[in-house]
Amino acid sequence: MADFMDIIRGRRSIRKYKPDPVPDETLNAVLEAARWAQSWANTQCWEIIVITDPEIRLKLQSAVPKGNPSYAAVVEAPVLLALCAERKRAGFYKGNYATKLGDWFMFDLGIQLQNIALAAHALNLGTVVVGLMDHDAARQVLNVPEGYEFAALVPLGYPAETPPATPRRDTGVFVHRETF
Secondary structure (H helix, E strand, C coil), rough: CCCHHHHHHHHEEECCCCCCCCCCHHHHHHHHHHHHHCCHHHHCEEEEEECCCCCHHHHHHCCCCCCCCCCHHHHHHCEEEEEEEEEECCCCCCEEEECCCCCHHHHHHHHHHHHHHHHHHHHCCCCCCCCCCCCHHHHHHHHHCCEEEEEEEEEEECCCCCCCCCCCHHHHCCCCCCCC
C-alpha cells in the first residue's frame, strides 16, 4: 500500500468510471475500512446499502438533478453505496442531545466516508460523494425505514479519468494556535 500521505494527497472526486466490475474481495476491503471508522461513543450509527442492480441505480439517478456533475456517475460506476444512519443514536446521552450540535450522525458518516474514499483510492478505485439530490425520493427507492436518515450516494469503481488536484489553502491560513 502506498504511503498514507500519498493516499490522502492522491485521492480525487471521480465522476467518470470504467465499466469493469469491482471484485467482491476489493469491495469487502472498502467496507472493512468503513467498519473501522470512529464514531460518537462507538455508537456506529451507520448503515450502508450496496447497490449493483442497474434498475435501482437508474431510479436513484432520477433523484439527482441533471446539472449535478456526478449525475452520470450514479449509473456508470459498477457499485453504488448509499450511506444511511440511525437517528438519535450518535451525539445522545440518556436520550438527550449531548451537545448543542444535536444529532452527530453526519459527523460519523463523514468520518466513515473518508475511510471509504481513502481505502478505495489505496485499492485503485475512485469515489465521489453525491449529496445534491432529492433525498426523500432516494429514501423511497432505498426503502429506508423510519428512524433512519439517508445522507449520500457514493459511486465506486475504477476511474476512467482522474482530474488534477484542486488548490488547497495553506495550513498557515486555517490553522490557529491557542485561540482563533
